[in-house]
Amino acid sequence: MADRPLRLGDVLDDYCPRCRLLLNHDVASLAEGQVARTTCRTCYDTHDYRHGQKPQRRGGRKKEEPRSLVDQVLAGMPMPPVTAAQPAESPAPEEADLRERAAPTVHRRGNLWAELERIRKK
Numbered sequence: 001m002a003d004r005p006l007r008l009g010d011v012l013d014d015y016c017p018r019c020r021l022l023l024n025h026d027v028a029s030l031a032e033g034q035v036a037r038t039t040c041r042t043c044y045d046t047h048d049y050r051h052g053q054k055p056q057r058r059g060g061r062k063k064e065e066p067r068s069l070v071d072q073v074l075a076g077m078p079m080p081p082v083t084a085a086q087p088a089e090s091p092a093p094e095e096a097d098l099r100e101r102a103a104p105t106v107h108r109r110g111n112l113w114a115e116l117e118r119i120r121k122k
């Protein structure tokens with residue numbers, strides 16, 4: 001395979017996003033001597049050449065340890081108000097304004113976090 005440059009119709013391994021597997025592919029298009037697109041020999045889907053690599057977004061995330069539902073919910077939430085741990089820098093005027101506006105909800109949000117901690121410890 002390395003003895004001559006790839007040509008249209010050559011078979012090579014690539015990751016098929018449709019089959020989600022590393023499968024035989026035909027070279028469907030070339031750009032500047034490099035494989036640009038491939039056609040899956042299993043489902044005939046033509047897609048950009050992926051150099052046999054799984055897309056990192058999905059693969060990387062799936063490899064992480066499965067998180068509990070509570071942790072998944074917590075990951076999508078704003079951090080709990082930790083005023084003591086924050087540096088004593090004076091906040092920007094706009095920020096202070098936002099905090100004042102958000103003040104009525106802080107109490108409720110604090111209760112929510114306490115509730116979540118309680119659920120987590122179960």
Ligand SMILES: [Zn+2]
Nearest residue numbers: 016019040043
């Ligand atoms: Zn396929």
